[in-house]
Amino acid sequence: MDYAFIFSSLIKIAALLAVVLGIMNYAVYAERRISALIQDRLGPNRVGPAGLFQPIADAAKFLLKEDFTPAHVNTFYYWLAPCLAMIPAITTLAVVPFGSSLFGVPMVIADINVGVLFVFAIASLGVYGIVIAGWSSNSKYPFLGGVRSSSQMISYELSLGLAVIPVFLLVGQLRLTEVVRYQIENGWLIAPFVGDWGNLQKWLLAIPMMISFVVFTIAIFAETNRLPFDLPEAETELVGGYHTEYGSMKFGLFFLGEYVAMITGSAIIVTLFLGGWHFPGVPDGSHGWGWGLLNIFIFFSKIAGLLFVFIWVRWTLPRFRYDQLMRLGWVFFFEIALVNIFIAAIIIAYLPSK
Amino acid sequence: MSEQVSASAPPQMVNVQINGVWHEFPKGTRVIEACEKAGSYVPRYCYHKKLSSPGNCRMCLIEMGLPKMGPDRKPELGADGKPVINWMPRPQISCAQDVSEGMGIRTDSPLAQECRKGVMEFLLINHPLDCPICDQAGECRLQEFSVEYGRADSRFLENKVKKPKNIELGPRVTLDDERCILCSRCIRFCQEVAQDDVLGFVDRGSHSVLTAHPGKRLENNYSLNTVDICPVGALTSSDFRFQMRVWFLKETKSFCTSCATGCNTVIGTREDVIYRQTPRENDAVNSSWMCDYGRLNFNYLQSEKRLLEPEILSGDKLVPSDWNTAIAHAAAQLKHFSGWEIAIIASGRMTNEELWLTRQLATTLGVDLIDIVPRTGPGDDILLSVDRNPNTNGARLLGVTSYPGARLREIVDGVASGRIRGLVALGEDAADIGLTPAQLAGLPAFVVLNLLANNSTAAATALLPSFGFAEKRGSMINGKGRLQRLNRAVRGPGQARDDWEILRDLIQAYSGRNGIYSIEDVFRQMSESVPALAGLSLSKIGDLGVQVLEIEQSPAPLWELESEKAAR
């Protein structure tokens, strides 16, 4: 075994976890501050300077609350569900390249050749957390939340899967580092301003890529149960939806799992459509460790920007009705994504690439 | 009183017009009573239907008329065939006048209203505005009539007359002369009912004050009735004074259990604390009065000595226990002995239901030696009975005793000789009948059911705390054979339980379930086995009681007094 590989991987895992969990905590803080500003309020500004220690206080509160298990639940699955909500979301990050390289070590934990399939495979496990939570709570609102979530997630996973096919038709690989490399060479998929400026195929392909991007992003909204797709929670209809019967840190895991899912989703969007860690004019890590760190910073900055959009949308749009949600998923996005594949395929097949 | 009237020969009826409507009343009815029966209440201060009518408050002024007589000395009849009424130009007092044939009365005419308003204004001239500290507030006639018949503002600008305040008129009554409106009800009560003529008015005009005769105090055993009948806050009970405002009191109809008379009462409670007991009108028992002794005899229910949890003898000392254990313990102890080794001391203070269950317990255990402890005290000619047990008649009727106290000697001797080895003391102190502490401590089984700790409770092998009269429901038969009902006014303290439940559980410990789940079940089974109670139930007893026994006894002198007054 290559001990250096294991050692570097462990360091990468630890560092990535630390950064992602940190972002997650501050995503909660950002959500509260941004929503407040949108609503002409100030939000949490008491704990520490500008309320920056608020996540610490929140975490302490979650941890110190009584960890209560209601008598009527199925205890094993009741305890399993929060873990299932959190773990897949974090695991997905393993294949996402979050930087170029640092001291010659590639900044991806597992650069596997089926990267995007791995992402879909693991991310779809997230629905089990919610369904099991809804079922094991043995209570009507969580049950309704669980049922809603299973149908919603399955519906939108279709569009999610179909939306990325054009990307891989173009790139020809499922490995995510390759997708990033392709974008470095040919410009970001939705904004191909790099490389051969006279290539017609490249400019035409930007249209299906844009459609893919929009469908994929909206599907990610639905997958993460964010407004306007938060029907499994729907606190005005289902009290708390699938997590009605949860409290303390178990609720905390659901709550934070949603934010980790947002981060993961953003990371995949960034990797697939927004050039990953690449920014025009910034060289990769082989030119020095400073550039390597800057690449990582760029990657997370893009995630932060997307997180802002997530939050912004949440505090702007109202929730869909359930039939509207289903119609949107099956009648519009599914068809759009399907047609989009053909458009992309035709462009790639019949227009000269050079 | 009305009962007595209807009991005699059918009275002669007279026709009276009240507020334009003709009514029929028996001859001799007072105008003020006739108006009340006709639905037009006439306000009054000095008039009290159980006392004479001096007519000195002038509050009951009405407009009155007599039939217009024709030349033939017969009433002239109007178009409706009824007599034409000649209205008197001046108002008349309605409390000192009896109805007569063809009389006309107007209680709400402008003249009557104006008169009342004027009387109210005069009464309030010197009345202090200290309702906030006055105990009468809330049940004060002056307040009520001022709202209903008086004027909203005062025109009196001068200084009010100063009079003595906060005087101890007697050991139990406090007087505030400024509040007195000189109705003289208290004076008449002392003269006519209490037979202790100690109160009177002195000085004249606005300076007239109520006072006790020099060198005398209002200390007769009926003094607190003056507080009840005082329409204002001039006379207040020293015991109840400043304890609780009357509007907070929950009123529960009950009767006094301090002697065999069983005066009907209202118990005033708030949040499980008894604040006062006041008499309730029942012409078959206590008219409208009760004695001070009985009235104030409720503080023991709130005493420190109340037993709060069941205790059983473990080793050589009593330890707190739960009810199931205590009952099982008591029953197991008595099981060791056959019936002739056990004696039961019951109490004349127990309700019929409890006495009947005691009888059942005795039968179950095969006990023959059972009696109640007699309790006597000086009686008087008014209400207080010599027999201070409220339910001696019930104990007799239910076979718990034939002559109260006759068999107590036998119990004492039995314990002394060692023949009696199991003793059950229900609501009585076994030391009172002559058993020594050593004898009691030597008993292998000594089951005590009581509400207060006493001299013998320490020797008990099982101590079962029970309820007092205001905490339970049940019935008793008073000295004159009238079945009356206790209602629950407060909840019992601690873990104490209703006596009937304890007795039922004891019986069930021997004989299994007996279909008794409520006090109603006890009464039903009792009424099925006791002919005198047949067909009755607790609800059928009603608030005024039912006569169930014919007792050979001369009626209390109070009735002679009242019937004399009625004849006057």
Place this chain on the structure above:
Amino acid sequence: MAITVSRPKLNFRERLYLPAILSGMAITMRHFKNMLFGRTKVTMQYPEEKWDSHMPEHYRGAPALVRDDTGRVRCVACQLCEFICPPRAIKIIPGEFPAGDKFAKVEKFPHEFDIDMIRCIYCGLCEEVCPEQAIYLRKDYAITGFTRADMVHNKEKLLEIGGVMHGVVLKWNEKK
């Protein structure tokens, strides 16, 4: 009667919903920007900024007992406030002035006077019903405590909040 509301007919642009969504997002972004740069300010920073100076005359804060110019606690324990109090927050145990006391003429005073500020709903009925001008709702509104017992204002606390009330009717005056 049932009313049928006719649904508006949407044109193609409206049916796309995208313009509506985008304009909605523009609105929220505008609010976000204005708030971020401090151009709108609607939230008062409570512990640092208070409305105390703007409090209207009729503001109903914590109920309190007052003394009059002679130093007497004006309450005579009539218990009308206890009676009227909708959430039953008030508990009074009356006492009697001993003979010879400076205020013996008044006879009665509150031996204990507790207001449970957890229960109090600041309705002001106690002030309205008081026949002695003894209880007033003051402007204190930040009533806090660490335990339930802390939140019960006893007589001393109530008098501390209430202070002295001048210009009230002195009806227990000897001359009256």
